[in-house]
Amino acid sequence: MFFEFPFEIPYLLTLLLVVPLIGAVATLAMGGERQKYAKYVAGTFSGIAMVLSLVLLFTPDLSVYNESYTWIETAGVRMSYILTVDGLSILMVFLTGVLVFLSTVFSAREHDRPHYFFALLLAMEVGLMGVYMAGDYFLFYILWEVTLIPMYFLIAWFGGPRRHYAAIKFFIYTHVASLVMLIGIFAIVFGAAGGGTVDFSFAAVLAGSAAFSTTFQTLVFGLLFFGFAVKMPIVPFHTWLPDAHTEAPTAGSVLLAGVMLKMGSYGIIRVCLELLPDGAQAWQMTMVFIGILAMVYGAYACIAQKDLKKMVAFSSISHMGMVMIAMACLSDIGIQFAVFQMFAHGLISAVLFMVAGAAGHNIGTREIPLLGGLAGKLPVFAAFMMFGFLASLGLPGLVGFWAEFGIIFSFYEYTVSIDMIWLIAFCLITLLLTAGYYLWAAQRTLFGRLTTKIDLTHIHDLSRPEVVALGATCALIALFGLWPDLALGFIKDYASSLALTLGAV
Amino acid sequence: MMMFDGSIVTTIFGEFTPLAPMIVLILGALVMPAVFFASKRRSAVAATAIAVILVSVFFNILMMVDGYQGGYADLFAYDAFSGVMILLFQIVVFVTALVSVSSSETTRMHYGAFNSLLLSASVGMMFVATASDLITIFLGIELASITSYVLVAMKRSDPRAAEAAVKYVIIGGLSTALTLYGLSMLYGVAGTTNISDIAAALSTQDFSWAFGIAMITMIAGFGFKIAAVPFHMWAPDVYEGAATPVSMFLGTGSKKVGFVALFKVFLVIFAAASSTAAFATEEMQYIFAIIAAITMTVGNVVAISQNNIKRMLAYSSIAQAGYILIVMAVMSEYALASGMFHMFTHVFMKGGAFLIVGALITVGIGEKISDYQGLLKRAPFLAIAMTLFLFSLAGIPPLAGFTSKLFLFSSAIYDGGVMTQWIWLAFVAVLNSAISLYYYTRVVKAMLIEKGPSTERIKVPHTFTAAIVFCLVFVVLLGVFPQLIMDFCADAASVLFGG
Structure with a gap:
């Protein structure tokens, strides 16, 4: 590491939960006359949280920040408050810190009840950070569910015209999935305890997981996988996502696509793969096909979309499908790039959703057929949109390229090993489709003749906070694109040790 | 606290100590x-009632903390x-005593009565909790039931209450x-009414x-009390008709x-350490498992279509009874502790x-879910x-x-490290939780998201606010x-199982 943070901040991980929580309460208090200060309060607290998450990146030995306290101990059951960050979660924590701050900046012009709006963003940060840091299944599940409620209200209070429907659909789909996951968690936790004290901590369950039979692993893998994968999402349980995205406010979409979808793939790696290697082997082919289905179907559906935001939502499904096939390889490089793609897609989808949101605000419509020739009229907007599209379709030099490159590489390795090399064709089809729908969308919105279908007198280019937020995200995309090792360095050790576990079966 | 230990209760009540909390209330x-009659003031009556209850709570907590154990005349333990x-x-x-004083639904009742x-x-309820004999269980249930009939009928202003x-x-x-009938048959078989x-x-x-x-008859009889399906029909009507407190x-x-009563009779007979009646245990578990599954499903599914919030809560209560019935299917100590x-x-x-429904009725807001629209503005x-x-x-x-x-x-999933056969029941329960979310969110949506016809602020009586805060603190704290x-429940379960 070229730079090391010079001193240790006590209780850093707890602070990452407490700072946004206090921020949420403080922002909520900015009602009435003080509404115009809500964004500054929220910006300060999410800024502090971002800086704290940044400190983690420059800490050589993350284990110094582990925290562990017994929380509930009763009737032979023990739940603990354990926070820990490792190679798998550190990038996600960083991503959460950055995106919450930037989406706060991006939404600085929010005028409708801003104190509620920003408080919900911060409340969501508590849950998101917590999911990635939790080291105990009880805590993990609580925080997993905690993310739902702010998102529900973000959509239902600040969303588009069909917000009620979208909010309820989002809530019920993901809650049902969580409940299935909960049964899976019971199974692993109680199974690992084997009649002794039932300890919910990751470490204790991992220690007890040696006793899991193959049948048990296969069964439970299915439950947990379903719970996590609906969040990712997987086809055919993806229909909540386009609706939620279309109706959610921009900041909500950014966090939904940027960080919340990653909870699903994070859970699959953290719980399913780490604990149930036999189950992973049994489900490998299914994961591959689910991944291919999501990847191709998502890209294919993009072509048909008229709403810019809905198109970006379907492209998220496609990109998360790539994460799935990378994980399904169960190899060192596959896991490495699955995590890298999670990180890369987090940044890129943030840009895309910000651009789509800006189209809604600044132009008044997100309907692709109504737009056209905007590049001359709105140069800054067009530049960011092109940048986002190119990053997402995997332009070399940007972060998405490395992710897709690595994923296809690992998938190729895997298809060769199982003698089904033709599967790689699906990746190529996806790449073609992706390039196709992005370039086509860009052509129809930015280039060609200036549209006459909408009133052009009121459109305006991006405001300063929007430029700042977009610029910062794009800078990160370029930074990690030019220097992917900066991110991969964190994942390497984790991926190779996990691959050892998976290969050992 | 040195002055206040269990001995103070024994000093006062002597051989009646096991009944101390109840004697105070009687x-x-x-x-x-x-x-x-003397004061003509509702607040005086309420204050006396609350004082009496607090004294009773005080004695009970002293006895609990002290680990007191004792019986009275082989009837109570x-x-x-x-x-x-x-x-x-x-x-x-x-x-209940705290809020009934300011509820508009009790104003026309004889408040002393x-x-x-x-x-x-x-x-009556506490008698059942202390009973060690079928007779006292029955006595307690009757005392609780007959007084409850009158409590429901006391809301004379509303024909629904009479119905x-x-x-x-x-x-x-x-x-x-x-x-x-069931109790007497059981007496005929066993030759005694003492449960152990x-x-x-x-x-x-x-x-x-x-x-x-x-x-079977006892399951039916107790099933009516807990409103398990198919013995649940009365519950929505009664909850809707009665005064909300x-x-x-x-x-x-x-x-x-x-x-x-179910725990006392069935768990002691079938599952406790002292019990050796191995026959019919599994059949009994299946009966309860099926009742549990049906009860929670019917409760939740019917609750979806309710527009009256009291009826919705009644059906949700039925569903919750279904969840608690899991205890009777699993019949393990951990299940009992969790159920309690x-x-x-x-x-x-x-x-x-x-309480919130009651508070809103008191200030003139209806019982329909649509009446709750825009409540966030009126009463955040x-x-x-x-x-x-x-x-x-x-x-x-x-x-x-x-x-x-x-x-x-x-x-329901694990019992001492072994997967139980009731895992399907856990699935049903989890699915039901998901269904229930739907109708609860309808109310939340009406309150927080939809706009109501009025934005006028609401002020509810202080006793309601206090009681709501009391419940809220525990909902968050627990x-x-x-x-x-849970620690107390675990102890209690191990006592019942004779551990």
Whole structure:
């Protein structure tokens, strides 16, 4: 590491939960006359949280920040408050810190009840950070569910015209999935305890997981996988996502696509793969096909979309499908790039959703057929949109390229090993489709003749906070694109040790 | 605290110590009408009732903390299990007495009689919790039931209340008859009415039809009390018709009496360490498992289509009874502890929801879900509190309902490291939780998201606010620190199982 943070901040991980929580309460208090200060309060607290998450990146030995306290101990059951960050979660924590701050900046012009709006963003940060840091299944599940409620209200209070429907659909789909996951968690936790004290901590369950039979692993893998994968999402349980995205406010979409979808793939790696290697082997082919289905179907559906935001939502499904096939390889490089793609897609989808949101605000419509020739009229907007599209379709030099490159590489390795090399064709089809729908969308919105279908007198280019937020995200995309090792360095050790576990079966 | 240990209770009550919390309440019930007659003021009656209840709580807590154990005349036995259950009934009656004084639905009642009946009903419930004999169980149930009929009928201003009371009496009478029939059959088989003696006597016997009939009729009889499907029809009508504080009292307290009786009779006979009646245990578990699955499903599915919030809460209560019935299917110590804990959290969350309904009725807001539109603007505290209560009922973490469901459902999956055969029941329960989220969110949506016709601020009576805050504190606290109550429940369960 070229730079090391010079001193240790006590209780850093707890602070990452407490700072946004206090921020949420403080922002909520900015009602009435003080509404115009809500964004500054929220910006300060999410800024502090971002800086704290940044400190983690420059800490050589993350284990110094582990925290562990017994929380509930009763009737032979023990739940603990354990926070820990490792190679798998550190990038996600960083991503959460950055995106919450930037989406706060991006939404600085929010005028409708801003104190509620920003408080919900911060409340969501508590849950998101917590999911990635939790080291105990009880805590993990609580925080997993905690993310739902702010998102529900973000959509239902600040969303588009069909917000009620979208909010309820989002809530019920993901809650049902969580409940299935909960049964899976019971199974692993109680199974690992084997009649002794039932300890919910990751470490204790991992220690007890040696006793899991193959049948048990296969069964439970299915439950947990379903719970996590609906969040990712997987086809055919993806229909909540386009609706939620279309109706959610921009900041909500950014966090939904940027960080919340990653909870699903994070859970699959953290719980399913780490604990149930036999189950992973049994489900490998299914994961591959689910991944291919999501990847191709998502890209294919993009072509048909008229709403810019809905198109970006379907492209998220496609990109998360790539994460799935990378994980399904169960190899060192596959896991490495699955995590890298999670990180890369987090940044890129943030840009895309910000651009789509800006189209809604600044132009008044997100309907692709109504737009056209905007590049001359709105140069800054067009530049960011092109940048986002190119990053997402995997332009070399940007972060998405490395992710897709690595994923296809690992998938190729895997298809060769199982003698089904033709599967790689699906990746190529996806790449073609992706390039196709992005370039086509860009052509129809930015280039060609200036549209006459909408009133052009009121459109305006991006405001300063929007430029700042977009610029910062794009800078990160370029930074990690030019220097992917900066991110991969964190994942390497984790991926190779996990691959050892998976290969050992 | 040196002065106040269990010995103070024994000094005062002597050989009646096991009944101390109830004796206080009986005395209170007797003086209530006199207080009302002398003072003519509702607040004086309420203050006396609350003081009496607090004294009773005080004695009970001293006995619980002291680990007091003792019996009276082979009919009553106070132990850790009784202590915890008595505490639950005390909480219920405390909250009911607190809010009924300012509820608009009780203004036309004779308030002294109301409180007297309320205290008597709670004494009946506590009798069941301390009973060690079939006779006293029956006595307690009857005392609680008959006073409850009157409490429902006392809301004379509303014809729905009269209808509810008549239904309640008829169904209650049927349930009593069935229970009594079952108890007498059981006496015929075992030759004794003492519960632990019955368990011992059965160990030397084989399955007989008389025993089977006794069990089935008792399940039906108690099933009416807990409103398990198919014995649930009365509950929505009664909850809707009664004054809301009374609905709360019935929904959170009276229902638990049936469970306590079920635990006392069935768990002691079939599952406790002293029990050797191995025959028919599995059949019994299956019967309860099926009733549990049907009860929770019917409760939740029917709740979806309700537009009256009291009826919706009634059906949700039925569903919650289905969850608690998991205990009777699994019949393990951990399941019992979890079930008891869920009974506590249910008191706070369902009680809290009923309190808010009652508070809003008092200020003139209707019982329809559509009446709750835009409540966030009119009464932010009530809207947020109601959201928390409903989310807790749906099992959203980190609220109490989540934690207790987590314990309860997990007990159906694993028992001492071995996967139980009841895992399907856990699945059904989890699916039901998901269904329930739908109708709870409808109310939340109406309150927080939809716009109402009026934005005028609402001010509810202080006693309601206090009671709601009381419930809210526990809904949040028990979600995060379940051990506050769960430890007591675990002790109680181990006592009942003879561990």
